[in-house]
Amino acid sequence: MKKPVGIALIGTGYIGQKTHLPAYLKMQEEGLVEIIAICDIDEAALSAASAKFGVTRTFTDYTQMLELDEIDAVDVCTPNYRHHQPVIDSFAAGKHVICEKPLAINAVEGAAMVAAGHAAGKKFQVALNTRFGSGPQAVKRFVEDGKLGEIYYARAHALRRRGIPGWGTFTQKDKQGGGPLIDIGVHILDLTLWLMGYPEPVSVTGQTYVKFGTREGVLGLAGQWDPKTYTVEDFAAGFIRFADGATLSLESSFAANLAENQFHTSLFGTEGGAYLEPANEEATRVFREESGTLTDTALAFLPKIMTHDAELREFVQAVINDTPVPVPGEEGLMVTRILDALYLSAETGREVRMTRE
Ligand SMILES: NC(=O)c1ccc[n+]([C@@H]2O[C@H](COP(=O)([O-])OP(=O)(O)OC[C@H]3O[C@@H](n4cnc5c(N)ncnc54)[C@H](O)[C@@H]3O)[C@@H](O)[C@H]2O)c1
Structure with a gap:
């Protein structure tokens, strides 16, 4: 041994x-x-x-x-x-x-x-x-088996209704690098890029908003933060273009007026699509056209994995x-480069082109 x-x-x-x-x-x-x-x-x-x-x-x-x-x-x-x-x-x-x-x-x-x-x-x-959850691992096997065909579009959401963290350094830009985008958006972005085969990004457009974090009296369902020291975004949206023509839209929030928290990704492929909630294996579905009809496949008996x-x-x-x-450092770096470009785009109000390192 x-x-x-x-x-x-x-x-x-x-x-x-x-x-x-x-x-x-x-x-x-x-x-x-x-x-x-x-x-x-x-x-x-x-x-x-x-x-x-x-x-x-x-x-x-x-x-x-x-x-x-x-x-x-x-x-x-x-x-x-x-x-x-x-x-x-x-x-x-x-x-x-x-x-x-x-x-x-x-x-x-x-x-x-x-x-x-x-x-x-x-x-x-x-x-x-x-990515280590059983839902993500199963969907990855569908992708690798060609069941989704060419994935040309993805929609990734990491959205909290009222989830501004009331502890740690999560609300300080200098210590965190950003808000929900870099904290929870990073997970759904990596998951989606991994399922798409980590295509090469060529440009991004992003927008960020601070509509809740600096306001007094906003409901704190994840503890109470200090609005006076709040320096990160509380909502971010982005659109990423890849060299192979595929695109990805991304939304992430610590606080937003929406019906429910959302942490999921959707893949749009030529042979099939997938809807994946990493924390809820039962909700995962694969959509295809088979034997002359549309089918929705639920993934039964996925084991619970401590990721x-x-x-x-x-x-x-x-x-x-x-x-x-x-998960090599290079993939973490690709995610970080995309996040940097999204923040830069939000700051400058322009699309940011990404060049190969
Ligand atoms: N993967 C996930 O699901 C997940 C969940 C939560 C946090 N995280 C990540 O984990 C990291 C830590 O987050 P956390 O919530 O545990 O924060 P935390 O504040 O609870 O813990 C961080 C610890 O690091 C210590 N520390 C700071 N500087 C140090 C230094 N120079 N040497 C030794 N110790 C030092 C702090 O004293 C603190 O105890 C963050 O990067 C966060 O994004 C990941």
Whole structure:
């Protein structure tokens, strides 16, 4: 049996404790990993995680932690504006890296991170976990089997009615890079691009609005934020053109007057279409014309998959077997480049052309 992968985690906040450390604990019981150390600048978060997950080696300075030879791979779960430096430093220390989404607050930082991974010759995965659900995996198999034909249009929505986060750095542009577009839009955009085969974007048009976040007295169903420090959009819409002629429309909100929260994507193909709600396998449908009639296919018996568990397990397997990671840094960077272009288009009021890097 191969040696367990030595894991270190930076940022023992919400996502670190809720999904990543529990997943590693399970893999540790199976002998796949050993959790070597954890780090957080917040001592309360660090000691809570240490007690909960039985990790005794704790650090408040990740650069000291990276000196440990037993660490093979680093998991970066810090806020968006603190993805860049820990990732660069982890590669410099010769470690493999998985980094929470979005890759970075902009494509300049993201490109440097991807380049550092290449220079170090190490694996680099972005934690875009939505694709790992059983609905997305099943629809991907339909696409790969040619059942949808050529996908020429997609419609991706990540919309909340009243979901402005009342905690963390989600409402601060300098720390997040943006609002709902970069926080939840990133998931539905990656999912849709992945199902479309990651076509090459050539231009984007975007618009953003701040209609709720800076107002006093707006209902806070996800906690209460401070309108005085709110600097991100609360609604964004975009339209992306690809080199192969396909197009994608995208909408994302933290707050909007609409009937219900929406987190889904629709694919329009020449041989079939698909409607996919990643968090609701039962709602997924594939639409085709078969034997002279229109058919709607429901996907029965899809297993429940813990998407964070699945992504981390595949990352660990890629390190153990020296195989490609399922969500490479390059795909995270493509998403970040599109987001940058959408924000630029919104700022300038023009279409933004995207050139190949
Ligand atoms: N994939 C998903 O579904 C999902 C869900 C939630 C959050 N996230 C992502 O995870 C990241 C963290 O989000 P969160 O909600 O856990 O935030 P959080 O604020 O709860 O946790 C972040 C932690 O990082 C720590 N930290 C900050 N700078 C540090 C540094 N230099 N060294 C060590 N620790 C440091 C903070 O003290 C905090 O404890 C974000 O990028 C977010 O987008 C992903």
